[in-house]
Amino acid sequence: MNILNELTQSVENAFAAADLAGEAIILKASSNPDFGDYQINGIMGAAKKLKKNPRELAAQVANILADCPLLGKAEVAGPGFINLTLSTDFIEKNIQAALLDNRLNVELPENNQTVVIDYSSPNLAKEMHVGHLRSTIIGDALSRVLQFLGANVVAQNHVGDWGTQFGMLVAYLVEQQKIGNENIALADLEQFYRNAKVRFDEDAQFADTARQYVVKLQSGDDKVLKLWKYFVKISLQHAQNIYTRLNTLLTPENVRGESFYNKDLQPTVDELLQKGIARIDNGTKLVDLPEFPERDGKTPVFIVQKQDGGFLYASTDMACVRFRVNELHANRIAYVVDARQSLHFAALFSVCRKAGWLPENVLAEHIAFGTMLGKDGKPFKTRSGDTVKLADLLDEAVSRAADLVRQKNADLSNEEVTKIANAVGIGAVKYADLSKIRTSDYVFDWENMLSFDGNTAPYLQYAYTRVASLLRKAEGSVSGSLNIREPAEHRLGLCLLQFEEVLSSVAKSSCPHYLAAYLYQVATLFSHFYEHCPILSAEDSVKSSRLQLAQLTGKTLKQGLNLLGIEVLEVM
Numbered sequence: 001m002n003i004l005n006e007l008t009q010s011v012e013n014a015f016a017a018a019d020l021a022g023e024a025i026i027l028k029a030s031s032n033p034d035f036g037d038y039q040i041n042g043i044m045g046a047a048k049k050l051k052k053n054p055r056e057l058a059a060q061v062a063n064i065l066a067d068c069p070l071l072g073k074a075e076v077a078g079p080g081f082i083n084l085t086l087s088t089d090f091i092e093k094n095i096q097a098a099l100l101d102n103r104l105n106v107e108l109p110e111n112n113q114t115v116v117i118d119y120s121s122p123n124l125a126k127e128m129h130v131g132h133l134r135s136t137i138i139g140d141a142l143s144r145v146l147q148f149l150g151a152n153v154v155a156q157n158h159v160g161d162w163g164t165q166f167g168m169l170v171a172y173l174v175e176q177q178k179i180g181n182e183n184i185a186l187a188d189l190e191q192f193y194r195n196a197k198v199r200f201d202e203d204a205q206f207a208d209t210a211r212q213y214v215v216k217l218q219s220g221d222d223k224v225l226k227l228w229k230y231f232v233k234i235s236l237q238h239a240q241n242i243y244t245r246l247n248t249l250l251t252p253e254n255v256r257g258e259s260f261y262n263k264d265l266q267p268t269v270d271e272l273l274q275k276g277i278a279r280i281d282n283g284t285k286l287v288d289l290p291e292f293p294e295r296d297g298k299t300p301v302f303i304v305q306k307q308d309g310g311f312l313y314a315s316t317d318m319a320c321v322r323f324r325v326n327e328l329h330a331n332r333i334a335y336v337v338d339a340r341q342s343l344h345f346a347a348l349f350s351v352c353r354k355a356g357w358l359p360e361n362v363l364a365e366h367i368a369f370g371t372m373l374g375k376d377g378k379p380f381k382t383r384s385g386d387t388v389k390l391a392d393l394l395d396e397a398v399s400r401a402a403d404l405v406r407q408k409n410a411d412l413s414n415e416e417v418t419k420i421a422n423a424v425g426i427g428a429v430k431y432a433d434l435s436k437i438r439t440s441d442y443v444f445d446w447e448n449m450l451s452f453d454g455n456t457a458p459y460l461q462y463a464y465t466r467v468a469s470l471l472r473k474a475e476g477s478v479s480g481s482l483n484i485r486e487p488a489e490h491r492l493g494l495c496l497l498q499f500e501e502v503l504s505s506v507a508k509s510s511c512p513h514y515l516a517a518y519l520y521q522v523a524t525l526f527s528h529f530y531e532h533c534p535i536l537s538a539e540d541s542v543k544s545s546r547l548q549l550a551q552l553t554g555k556t557l558k559q560g561l562n563l564l565g566i567e568v569l570e571v572m
């Protein structure tokens with residue numbers, strides 16, 4: 001149940017009854033509990049427009065709302081605001097309903113949507129590094145939330161598995177007579193790739209050979225294709241390892257790399273030319289983008305095929321849009337990619353709209369994110385200035401978490417420590433990212449993210465185990481009637497019922513930090529409630545009522561963290 005939607009309905013009805021049909025109601029959750037649970041801010045605007053007294057108008061609407069079964073109070077405040085407080089009866093009933101439902105009373109508002117989410121999408125033949133972290137975990141959280149709200153989510157891992165880098169690698173391996181050795185590890189490949197790049201830049205003949213291999217690859221030469229498949233295979237095995245460790249939903253079935261679109265590239269470009277959208281300039285095929293601001297005094301262009309006939313990242317992405325619309329039947333396509341590619345996506349969407357490949361009823365979005373910075377404010381690197389490998393980063397997270405877990409509880413077995421350290425270490429890295437506004441850069445800071453205080457994964461995981469332990473102690477007494485008596489109960493109860501409202505806002509904005517902030521609020525309100533409202537020592541009826549609030553807190557924290565891809569533990 002989405003309270004905001006339900007209330008909106010009631011307020012709209014009240015507006016209609018007060019001859020305000022069609023006026024903006026502007027309904028929001030209150031930021032301060034002294035002003036009730038929700039606030040109507042639209043009366044002043046409507047009064048001005050209709051030349052009426054705002055306070056009188058507010059009183060009229062508040063009067064009508066007094067009969068609304070959702071509400072306990074509707075009070076006029078200030079120059080014409082209306083503060084709404086939910087009725088305790090409504091909160092009590094809905095908490096009990098949520099406890100009886102394994103979806104916690106969350107409906108399926110996205111169930112008519114097919115959403116393609118393009119995420120992770122690393123370039124292959126290299127180990128995954130920190131640059132791939134944000135896309136992978138933000139994309140995964142969005143997938144989970146949309147899926148939970150009923151959307152048909154199609155995850156697409158658009159890996160870079162095609163093009164010049166593979167030609168270079170093949171040329172280098174042939175030159176070094178390394179062909180036939182089927183035991184090349186990914187770390188070796190990476191070194192070969194670096195060497196190949198040096199050869200490519202210093203030796204024109206080597207560069208030519210590399211380009212010929214690209215042509216051979218693209219035209220399906222058996223030998224080259226076999227090598228390429230091998231490179232792709234070991235790169236993807238490595239990526240899948242990382243995905244599993246990161247507790248993401250990605251599987252090999254989600255991989256649909258650039259190579260998949262190879263056969264569609266020429267027809268895509270040809271169609272653009274036929275439609276008069278692309279033109280040929282000195283052999284280069286391009287689309288003019290007069291709708292974008294000039295760069296260096298010139299109209300920007302979108303190059304779709306090079307002079308030598310080669311295709312680019314952009315060509316593949318156009319073919320890919322067509323596939324996602326026509327074959328995957330997307331209503332919405334979300335690209336979870338670094339903010340530095342924003343021009344590429346703006347141009348891509350614009351060209352695809354012009355070509356009719358992206359119909360107006362299909363939403364295309366670049367879900368951009370900022371850069372991970374080190375404490376020095378520069379892009380996050382190792383001490384020696386190299387890019388940080390993701391596998392090393394995850395090792396460090398788990399080992400730092402293990403130290404903390406041992407410090408907190410020296411009696412745990414090694415096996416227990418490993419289990420907890422995995423959940424806490426990986427959870428901390430993910431949560432530190434997901435709790436930040438995604439479009440900003442953020443500083444990657446081990447101490448902060450692993451702290452058991454503040455808005456961190458360990459704090460929330462710990463809050464969950466505290467609830468779990470409370471419920472274990474109370475064994476058996478969670479039933480009977482639920483009565484909201486104290487303000488701390490009202491606030492926690494209200495917050496728990498706002499789960500769907502928050503998930504919907506995450507789905508719309510593609511901003512997981514709303515969910516993180518919400519879970520932190522749940523944990524904080526629970527701790528306030530726990531301090532002010534004795535539970536286990538209370539008399540039976542009070543105890544069982546409060547335990548129900550605790551139980552829904554636990555379930556909400558668990559489900560919410562799960563939607564961020566973060567594990568909880570019963571004991572820590």
Ligand code: ARG
Nearest residue numbers: 118121122123158160317337
């Ligand atoms: N492989 C690209 C990169 O590493 C990201 C691909 C994103 N997806 C897309 N359809 N362009 O920059």
